[in-house]
Amino acid sequence: MDKYATITSEIISNDLRYLNLLSNNFPTIADACTEIINLEAILNLPKGTEHFLTDVHGEYEAFQHVLKNASGSVKRKVDEIFGRTLRENEKKELCTLIYYPEQKLEIIKTEEKDIDDWYLITLHQLIKVCQNVSSKYTRSKVRKALPAEFSYILQELLHESQMDPNKQAYVNGIITTIISIGRADHFIIAMCHLIQRLIIDSLHIVGDIYDRGPGAHIIMDTLCNYHNFDIQWGNHDILWMGAAAGNDCCIANVLRLAMRYANLATIEDGYGINILPLATFAMETYENDPCEVFTPKAGGTSHNEKTMRLIAQMHKAIAIIQFKLEAQTILRHPDFGMDDRLMLDKIDYTHGIITLDGKEYSLKDAYFPTIDPTDPFRLSEEEEQVVNKLRHSFTNSEKLRKHIRCLYANGGIYLVRNSNLLFHASMPLNADGTFKEVSIQEEYYKGKSLFDKVDQIIRTAYFDDQDTEDHRFALDYMWYLWCGPDSPSFDKDKMATFERYFIEDKSLSKEKKGYYYELRNEESVCDMILQEFGLDKPHSHIINGHIPVKTLKGEKPVKAGGKLLVIDGGFSKAYQSETGIAGYTLIYHSRGLQLAQHEPFQSAQKAIEEGIDIISTSFILEFNSQRMMVKDTDIGKELITQIQDLKKLLFAYRNGYIKEKS
Structure with a gap:
C-alpha cells in the first residue's frame, strides 16, 4: 500500500460519486492499470509541434x-x-x-x-x-x-x-x-x-481570417476539417461573426470592404450572399455619379471596366448606408463614447464642405442623393429595403452559419497554452502601463476580466436569439469591437473611414493607437500581462x-x-x-x-x-x-490529473469502495 500512501479513505469518500462514473469507462482493475501505463508512457514522448x-x-x-x-x-x-x-x-x-x-x-x-x-x-x-x-x-x-x-x-x-x-x-x-x-x-x-x-x-x-483576400471561405473549409486548430478572434473575424448574427453595421462594413478590394468571391461564391438588391439600388441611385473616390483597390483582380464601375457604385452606396447605420448605433449607445464618429450632420450639403473641430474642409465627393440634410442619419425607404434583404441573406446563409459556428466552437478572444498567451490585437492600458478599466453596461472590467467579459458578450450576440436587452446590447457591441476605442480587438482612438474617403487632409485620417502598442516593448509591462493570466515562467510569451x-x-x-x-x-x-x-x-x-x-x-x-x-x-x-516532453505541456498536466484519478479508482477497487464490473 506504500504507493497509495497519499490516497486516504477520506479522499475516496469525497470523490466516490466521480469515481463511480469513472468506473464505467474502466470497469476493472486491469483496465485502470492499462490506462495508467498508457498515460505514463505518453508523458515521456516529445511534445507535438x-x-x-x-x-x-x-x-x-x-x-x-x-x-x-x-x-x-x-x-x-x-x-x-x-x-x-x-x-x-x-x-x-x-x-x-x-x-x-x-x-x-x-x-x-x-x-x-x-x-x-x-x-x-x-x-x-x-x-x-x-x-x-x-x-x-x-x-x-x-x-x-x-x-x-x-x-x-x-x-x-x-x-x-x-x-x-x-x-x-x-x-x-x-x-x-x-x-x-x-x-x-x-x-x-x-x-x-x-x-x-x-x-x-x-x-x-x-486572428483575422476574413477580408481583403479572395478565399476566406476556402480557408474556413480547410480549418473546419482540420484535425486540431484554434483561433483567437481578430477584429475582421468578429465583424463577420456580427454580420452572421444580423448586426446591420457589421453587414455594411463587410460589404464595403469587399467592394473596396474588389473581392466578391467570398461574398457571392463562398456564401451565396445575394447582392443584387444592392447592385440594382446602386446603379439607379448613382447612375450619373463617377464615384471616383470609391474606385476599388483592384490588386490582382481581373474585373473589366464595366464591372469595376458597378463595384464603385455599390461601394459608395454601402458606405453611405454604413455611416447612417453606425450613427444610429452611436446615438443608441452614448456609453460607447463615439460621438466624434457622427459625420453626416456636420456637412454643409449646399457647398460640399464639412466642419470638424471648428475648421472647414472641402469634400472630395459631395453627391449625396439619399441623405436628407434635415435628418441625415435616416435611411431612405430604398436603403431600408436593401438592408433588410442583405440581413436576410447573411443570417440565412447555410455555409456562413456552418463556418461561424466552427469559429465559435474552436475560438475565443484569447488562449493560454503551454506558457504562451495568444490574443490578436491589444490589451487596453493606461499611460502608466496599468490595466485600463473599460466600462461595459455600467460595470468596469480590466485585464483578464475584460477579455472574459468580451468573450461572453460575443457568444451572447450569436447564440441568444431572445429579443432581450442583453441580446440587443451584445449585438450592437459586436460592431463596437470592430472599431470602438476601448475594444481589445482594435484599441485606437477612431477608425477614420469617413475621413479617408472624403477629406484630402491626411492628418485627419491618422488613427492614434492605444498605449499597449507602445508599452508592449517593455518587459515589465509584458510580465504584468502574463502574470494576469497566470503565466510567470521565464519562457512565457505574448503572441499577437x-x-x-x-x-x-x-x-x-x-x-x-x-x-x-x-x-x-x-x-x-x-x-x-x-x-x-x-x-x-x-x-x-x-x-x-x-x-x-x-x-x-x-x-x-x-x-x-x-x-x-x-x-x-x-x-x-x-x-x-x-x-x-508531453509532461511539460498543458496536456501533460491534464494527463497527470487523469493518472491521479485512475490511481484513486485503483485504491477504491482494492479497498472495497467500488466493485469491479464484469
Missing part, C-alpha cells in the same frame, strides 16, 4: 501551402533523412509530391518512362518520411490519423524496420503488391496527406498579430526582450508593399521556438509544375538544451 499563423486575410493559396509544407518543416525533414543520398532536385521533387500529391502524380505519369520503378523508389522514400514524422506519437494516435482503407498496411510499414533482414522481403512484398494491383497512386496520396497531418500537431490562428511588422523599415517581430512576438508579417497581399515579406509562422516544437519568415508565394500551379516553394528564412528564438 505547434504552428502559429495570423492575419491570413483570405490568402487561401499561400495559407494552404504553408500548411502543406509546414513552414518548411517538410523540406527540413527530407534533408535530414536523405542528406546527400538524394540530389537537390530529387529532394525538391519529393517535397512537391508531398505537398500536392494528386496534381504532381498526373505530371509524373506523363513524363516517367518506367513508372513502376518510380513507384517502387518513391514508396520506399515516403515510408521513411512517414516513419520519421510519426515517431513522436503513440501508435494509437498515429492509427487514428490513418486513412481507413490503408490503415492496416500503413501500420505494418510504419512499424517494421527495413534494416531487419527478416523483414526486408515482407516490406518489399507489400510494396510490390501495391504497385502490381494498381493501388500505388492511392497509396502515395494517402501517405502524403498523412505526412502533412502528422508534421503539425496543433495549429493556432491568432493585427499590426503588420514593417521589415522594410527595420521593424522586428520580437519585442520586449523576447517576451512578445508579433507575427503579422503581411500574409495579405495588400500589406506586402509595406512589410516587404509575406508573413511569419511561429513554430514551437520540442527543441524550442522558431520563427519562419516567408517570401511572397507565387501560386500553387507554379509550385506543382516548377517545384517553386515558399522561400522561408528560419530564426531560432529559443533553444532547449533538453527536449520538451
